[in-house]
Amino acid sequence: MICCILLLLTLTSCVCGTFVVNVTQSSYQAEENHNITLEWSFTTKPHTPSDSLYILCEMFTDDLKASKVLYHLHEGVESPESQDEQFSGRVQCDKDVLREGRIRLHVSRLRTEDSGLYLCEVNTDYGANFGKCRLSVSAAVDQPETQRPTERPEPESYKRILLYAGLGLTAAAAAAALLVKLCCSSSPCFTKSPDETVNLYSEV
Ligand SMILES: *[C@@H]1O[C@H](CO)[C@@H](O)[C@H](O)[C@H]1NC(C)=O
Numbered sequence: 001m002i003c004c005i006l007l008l009l010t011l012t013s014c015v016c017g018t019f020v021v022n023v024t025q026s027s028y029q030a031e032e033n034h035n036i037t038l039e040w041s042f043t044t045k046p047h048t049p050s051d052s053l054y055i056l057c058e059m060f061t062d063d064l065k066a067s068k069v070l071y072h073l074h075e076g077v078e079s080p081e082s083q084d085e086q087f088s089g090r091v092q093c094d095k096d097v098l099r100e101g102r103i104r105l106h107v108s109r110l111r112t113e114d115s116g117l118y119l120c121e122v123n124t125d126y127g128a129n130f131g132k133c134r135l136s137v138s139a140a141v142d143q144p145e146t147q148r149p150t151e152r153p154e155p156e157s158y159k160r161i162l163l164y165a166g167l168g169l170t171a172a173a174a175a176a177a178l179l180v181k182l183c184c185s186s187s188p189c190f191t192k193s194p195d196e197t198v199n200l201y202s203e204v
């Protein structure tokens with residue numbers, strides 16, 4: 001009796017556990033207008049007719065209030081009419097790898113509203129399951145206006161460096177002048193303009 005229950009348990013766990021839908025990456029980060037490839041993998045069984053494959057990939061907004069279909073495969077045939085217009089013309093599925101149990105969805109020209117939870121549900125003759133991943137699309141940062149305030153302190157600090165450098169120069173010039181004065185007190189030949197005192201300083 002216990003044996004039978006155990007057998008039943010292992011059998012049911014086998015039925016539920018053998019068919020899996022994995023995600024290759026659980027979360028994706030991308031920038032607006034860029035492209036991305038979302039990827040899932042599912043258990044395959046040899047000699048399975050392709051018309052027994054059903055895939056439904058949906059995007060859920062972060063508040064989970066809306067769901068939008070981005071990819072639908074019905075009996076092995078793509079049905080673009082189910083696709084939400086948000087994704088219209090922007091989603092391509094790699095059909096070659098589908099036979100190997102891989103769902104590769106290329107989403108192009110990303111928009112910030114594409115951010116959300118992506119869930120792919122796979123139904124076959126031998127099992128069904130789903131896998132989910134998260135995508136967050138950040139706004140493009142290419143506006144020069146937005147960069148200007150952060151750049152502004154730079155010329156100021158540059159000016160400050162110039163000022164300090166100037167102060168250093170005048171200090172050096174003062175030191176040179178002092179040196180000239182000391183020299184001139186012993187030999188009266190060096191009584192010229194400050195420009196030449198610098199020359200003298202560099203020669204020393
Ligand atoms: C799913 O992931 C598990 C654990 O990483 C792995 O053992 C299994 O082979 C994967 N299956 C598929 C179909 O990718």
Ligand SMILES: *[C@@H]1O[C@H](CO)[C@@H](O)[C@H](O)[C@H]1NC(C)=O
Nearest residue numbers: 033034035092106107108109
């Ligand atoms: C994004 O994909 C589109 C078409 O799918 C392509 O024309 C474009 O060059 C791609 N852009 C980048 C940045 O890869």
